[in-house]
Amino acid sequence: MSKNTIFIAKKIITMNPSRPEATHVAVRDGRILGAGSLEELTTWGDYTLDESFADKVLMPGFVEGHAHSMEGSLWSKVYCGWFDRFDPSGRMWTGVKSVDALVERLRVAEAALEDPSAPLSGWQLDPIYMNNTTLSRADLDRVSKTRAVGILHASGHIMNVNTKALELAGMLKPGLNHPGIPLGADGFPTGELKGPEVMTPVGPFVGYERNMLDADDTGLRNFAKLCVRTGTTTITDLASRMDDDTVNMMLRVTSEASFPIRLMPFRFFLGLSSKELIKTVLALKTRATDQLRMGQIKIVVDGSIQGFSARLRWPGYHNGAPNGLWYIAPEQLSEILHLALDAGILVHTHTNGDQATQLVLDTLAPALQKHPNPDHRFTLQHCQLADAAQFRTAAKLGMCVNLFANHHFYWGDEHYKLTVGPDRATRMNAARSALNSGIPMAIHSDAPVTPLGPLFTAWAAVNRITASGRVQGEEEKIRVHEALWAITMGAAYTLHLDNEIGSIETGKKADFAVLESDPTACDPMALKDITVWGTVQGGRIFPVADL
Amino acid sequence: MSWKIPVIVIGGYLGAGKTTLLNHLLRHADGRRIAILVNEFGDLPIDSDLIEAEDDEIIAIAGGCICCSFGSDMTAALMRLAGLSPKPDYVVIEASGVAMPGTVGASVALLDEFILSGIVVLADAERITIQANDEYLADTILRQLSDADLIVQTKIDLIQPQAAKDNCQWIATHNSRAPIIPTTQGKVPLEVILGIQRTTLEPQLSGHSDAEFTSKVFSNISACDPHTLAKNIAIGGFGVIRAKGFVESLTGQTYLIQIVADRYDVKEFERAEPPAIVCIGLSNKLDIKKISYEIARAI
Structure with missing residues (x-):
C-alpha cells in the first residue's frame, strides 16, 4: 500500500462547502484522501507529516478556463507591453511607456543578436496607453535599418514593422490599396499592418511564422512555468489546431515527470467540415491522458469589441462603426452544436458581442430539443456584453459562462469612451448579474492577451477597477469568496472537471495553490498582490523558487 | 511586364451556389489550369x-486543375500556389459564406504575383431577400453584394421571371455598378x-x-491613350462585363487592357500586338454600337 503524506498548512481553504477550512490534507497516489485535522487524517494509516507548508495557505490549484499556450512561445520575443509583466523565468519586464523607451528596449535586444540576418520580433505593444500614438516604420528603423523588425500588438491583430521588413516582403511600394495598410504622405505603407491577412505576407520575415499560434515544446514548458508562478494547476489551450505533430508533442511534454500542469486543449473549429470535426475530436478523446485532456471544441462566433469586429445588437458601436463580422455562418454553428450534443462533445463558443451571444442562445435551444442533454455545460466564452436576460436564458439552457474579468481592467476605459459607451461598458463582464441568474460562472485572463494570474483575475472581478483607476460598474462587483470559487470550482465546472479538481476534498486530485497569505483575510484590493509560493499538482511539489 | 496570375473571388452566403459554379468552371476548363482555393475541405466542393487524386493538402482534378484548402490563412496558400510549376492560369478563391469578398480581394491585391480579376458574388434567387431581412445576416448579405464586380443570380428556375426582375431591381439599390447575370446550375x-x-x-x-x-x-x-479608352469602356454603361485587348499608345507602346464591369486595369505589354479588344456582355445589354463609337473617337 502506498504511503500517505499529510501536509500541514497554516490554513487550507478547501472550496468544499461541507468543510470549508482545514489544517491538514492527506494525499495518496497523487489524490486527496481527506482534509481535516491531523487526528482525523491519521485514521487512514501510516503517514509522513510534511511541514513544508506549515506557514502557507493552501487553496485548490487554480483553474484557468480560457488561455492560449502561445503565451509560452511569445516570451522568446521581446516584451513591449505597457504593463509590468513577469516572464516564465521570473524576470519582471517593466512596461514600455513611450516610443523612445520601446526603441531603446529593442535596440538592446538587437545588439544581442549574433546573426545579422535574423529578424527582431516583439509582442504586446499597446499604443492605446500611449495616447493612441501611431507607430511608423521610421520609429522602428531607429532600431535597425538592415534587420527586419516586427512588433505584434496586444490585440494580436495589428503589427508594426520597419522598412527592411516591408522591403523583404515586397511591400515597400507606393499606392497599395488595402484598408489594413495605412499609407504615409509619400504613398508608401507606414509600416502598420492591420489584420491577419496583411500581417501574413510580412510575418515570416519578422519572426512570426504562420504557425506561430501552435505551441512548441519549449513554449509549452514555459507556459507551464507561468502556471506554477500563478498557482495554476489546470489550464485550457483555447484553441489549438491539434494536427498530429502538435498532439504528439503535447502528449510527450505533458507526460514528462516534471511537467506541472493538466492541459486541456480545445480543437479549433476551422479547417474541417462539421462531421469531420466531430470525428477528429472523438478520436482525440480516445488519446487523452490525465495530464492532457483532449476531446473538446472551440468555436469562434465573432471578433473583438476593441477591434470593432464583435457582433453587437442595437444600437451597435458607440462611435458609429459598422457592426462586426461573423466568423462562422449561423447554419454551420447550428450543425456543429447538433452534432456535438449528439456525440457528447463539450463545446465552448467565443462570443464577445451580445448579438453573437444571442445567436448562440437562439441556435442552441432548438439543438437541445433535438438532442436533449441536461448536463452539456456548453460555455459562452468572453460573453462580455451579455445582459441579465441573456444570462437567464443561458442558465435555463444549461450553459455556463466564462467572463473576461481582466479585460475590464485593461480596456474598460476604452469601452467607456469609445466602443460601446458608458452604459454598456459599466455592465461589461457582468459577474454579479451572471451569478444572480444562477448560471455557473468562471472568469479568465485569455493569456497572452492579458497576463495569466487567477488571483489578479479574481481581483479584477471583485474590484472592477479600470487601468485609469476608476471603479466601473460598482453593481457588478462580486465578493471575494465568489471570485475564488470562480477561479477554482467555477472554471472546473465549465470543463466538466468539477468531479476531479477545483476543491480540496476526498477523491480529488492533489492539486494545490500554495500561497504566502490568506486571500480571504486580506483587503480585497490586495488580492492580486498575494505571493504564490508554488503549486502541488497530482501530489508533486513545484516551488516557484526551483523553476 | 511579368505575368500575374489572375485571381477571381467567388463570394456569397451559404447555399448561394458557389460549389455548383466551381464545378461548372472545372468541367469546362478546356485546357485552362484553374487552381481553386476553398476555405476548408468541408463537404467536398x-x-x-x-x-483524379487527393491528399490532405491538395486535390488533383482532371485537366490539370487543382483544389486546395486554406483554412484561416489565405495569403500563405496563395504564396504556395505562386511557387507551383507550372503556375496555374487562374486562381479562384471560394470565400466563406460569411466572409466579405472585398476584403479577400484587397488581400490578393497585395501580392505581387497576382492580379485581382474580379469579385463575383452569388445571390440565391429564392432566398436573397429573405436573408437580407434576417436580423443576424442582413448587413453581412448587403455588404457582400456591395463588394461585387459581378453578381450572379442563381437558381432562377425556382422563381417566376417577374420575381427575378424584382430581385435585380432590389440588388441594384445596393450595388448599382455590378452587372447581374441570371443562371441555373452555375x-x-x-x-x-x-x-x-x-x-x-x-x-x-x-x-x-x-x-x-x-x-x-x-x-x-487607332493609337490612343489606353487609360482613357479603358476607363470609357468600363464606366460608359455599355453593358461590358468582361473585356480584354491590346491598344497602342500614342508613343507606339502596346498596352494590355483588362476590364471587369466598371473596373479596369491597364499595363504596358512586353511586345507589340495588333490592337484589338474583345468585349463580352449579356446579349440584351451589350451596346456594340456605342462601344464602336467610343473606340472610333478614342485619341
Missing part, C-alpha cells in the same frame, strides 16, 4: 468524377467569371449558359 460562360484568356483575342464563349451572351471583337483601333 468538387464533384467526385472530376477528382451555367455561366467561363470568360465571364474568369476573364478572357490571355492567348486568344477571338470571340469565344465556353461552357453552357442560361443567359445569352455576346462576345464581340473590336479591331482597327
Whole structure:
C-alpha cells in the first residue's frame, strides 16, 4: 500500500462547502484522501507529516478556463507591453511607456543578436496607453535599418514593422490599396499592418511564422512555468489546431515527470467540415491522458469589441462603426452544436458581442430539443456584453459562462469612451448579474492577451477597477469568496472537471495553490498582490523558487 | 511586364451556389489550369468524377486543375500556389459564406504575383431577400453584394421571371455598378467569371449558359491613350462585363487592357500586338454600337 503524506498548512481553504477550512490534507497516489485535522487524517494509516507548508495557505490549484499556450512561445520575443509583466523565468519586464523607451528596449535586444540576418520580433505593444500614438516604420528603423523588425500588438491583430521588413516582403511600394495598410504622405505603407491577412505576407520575415499560434515544446514548458508562478494547476489551450505533430508533442511534454500542469486543449473549429470535426475530436478523446485532456471544441462566433469586429445588437458601436463580422455562418454553428450534443462533445463558443451571444442562445435551444442533454455545460466564452436576460436564458439552457474579468481592467476605459459607451461598458463582464441568474460562472485572463494570474483575475472581478483607476460598474462587483470559487470550482465546472479538481476534498486530485497569505483575510484590493509560493499538482511539489 | 496570375473571388452566403459554379468552371476548363482555393475541405466542393487524386493538402482534378484548402490563412496558400510549376492560369478563391469578398480581394491585391480579376458574388434567387431581412445576416448579405464586380443570380428556375426582375431591381439599390447575370446550375460562360484568356483575342464563349451572351471583337483601333479608352469602356454603361485587348499608345507602346464591369486595369505589354479588344456582355445589354463609337473617337 502506498504511503500517505499529510501536509500541514497554516490554513487550507478547501472550496468544499461541507468543510470549508482545514489544517491538514492527506494525499495518496497523487489524490486527496481527506482534509481535516491531523487526528482525523491519521485514521487512514501510516503517514509522513510534511511541514513544508506549515506557514502557507493552501487553496485548490487554480483553474484557468480560457488561455492560449502561445503565451509560452511569445516570451522568446521581446516584451513591449505597457504593463509590468513577469516572464516564465521570473524576470519582471517593466512596461514600455513611450516610443523612445520601446526603441531603446529593442535596440538592446538587437545588439544581442549574433546573426545579422535574423529578424527582431516583439509582442504586446499597446499604443492605446500611449495616447493612441501611431507607430511608423521610421520609429522602428531607429532600431535597425538592415534587420527586419516586427512588433505584434496586444490585440494580436495589428503589427508594426520597419522598412527592411516591408522591403523583404515586397511591400515597400507606393499606392497599395488595402484598408489594413495605412499609407504615409509619400504613398508608401507606414509600416502598420492591420489584420491577419496583411500581417501574413510580412510575418515570416519578422519572426512570426504562420504557425506561430501552435505551441512548441519549449513554449509549452514555459507556459507551464507561468502556471506554477500563478498557482495554476489546470489550464485550457483555447484553441489549438491539434494536427498530429502538435498532439504528439503535447502528449510527450505533458507526460514528462516534471511537467506541472493538466492541459486541456480545445480543437479549433476551422479547417474541417462539421462531421469531420466531430470525428477528429472523438478520436482525440480516445488519446487523452490525465495530464492532457483532449476531446473538446472551440468555436469562434465573432471578433473583438476593441477591434470593432464583435457582433453587437442595437444600437451597435458607440462611435458609429459598422457592426462586426461573423466568423462562422449561423447554419454551420447550428450543425456543429447538433452534432456535438449528439456525440457528447463539450463545446465552448467565443462570443464577445451580445448579438453573437444571442445567436448562440437562439441556435442552441432548438439543438437541445433535438438532442436533449441536461448536463452539456456548453460555455459562452468572453460573453462580455451579455445582459441579465441573456444570462437567464443561458442558465435555463444549461450553459455556463466564462467572463473576461481582466479585460475590464485593461480596456474598460476604452469601452467607456469609445466602443460601446458608458452604459454598456459599466455592465461589461457582468459577474454579479451572471451569478444572480444562477448560471455557473468562471472568469479568465485569455493569456497572452492579458497576463495569466487567477488571483489578479479574481481581483479584477471583485474590484472592477479600470487601468485609469476608476471603479466601473460598482453593481457588478462580486465578493471575494465568489471570485475564488470562480477561479477554482467555477472554471472546473465549465470543463466538466468539477468531479476531479477545483476543491480540496476526498477523491480529488492533489492539486494545490500554495500561497504566502490568506486571500480571504486580506483587503480585497490586495488580492492580486498575494505571493504564490508554488503549486502541488497530482501530489508533486513545484516551488516557484526551483523553476 | 511579368505575368500575374489572375485571381477571381467567388463570394456569397451559404447555399448561394458557389460549389455548383466551381464545378461548372472545372468541367469546362478546356485546357485552362484553374487552381481553386476553398476555405476548408468541408463537404467536398468538387464533384467526385472530376477528382483524379487527393491528399490532405491538395486535390488533383482532371485537366490539370487543382483544389486546395486554406483554412484561416489565405495569403500563405496563395504564396504556395505562386511557387507551383507550372503556375496555374487562374486562381479562384471560394470565400466563406460569411466572409466579405472585398476584403479577400484587397488581400490578393497585395501580392505581387497576382492580379485581382474580379469579385463575383452569388445571390440565391429564392432566398436573397429573405436573408437580407434576417436580423443576424442582413448587413453581412448587403455588404457582400456591395463588394461585387459581378453578381450572379442563381437558381432562377425556382422563381417566376417577374420575381427575378424584382430581385435585380432590389440588388441594384445596393450595388448599382455590378452587372447581374441570371443562371441555373452555375451555367455561366467561363470568360465571364474568369476573364478572357490571355492567348486568344477571338470571340469565344465556353461552357453552357442560361443567359445569352455576346462576345464581340473590336479591331482597327487607332493609337490612343489606353487609360482613357479603358476607363470609357468600363464606366460608359455599355453593358461590358468582361473585356480584354491590346491598344497602342500614342508613343507606339502596346498596352494590355483588362476590364471587369466598371473596373479596369491597364499595363504596358512586353511586345507589340495588333490592337484589338474583345468585349463580352449579356446579349440584351451589350451596346456594340456605342462601344464602336467610343473606340472610333478614342485619341
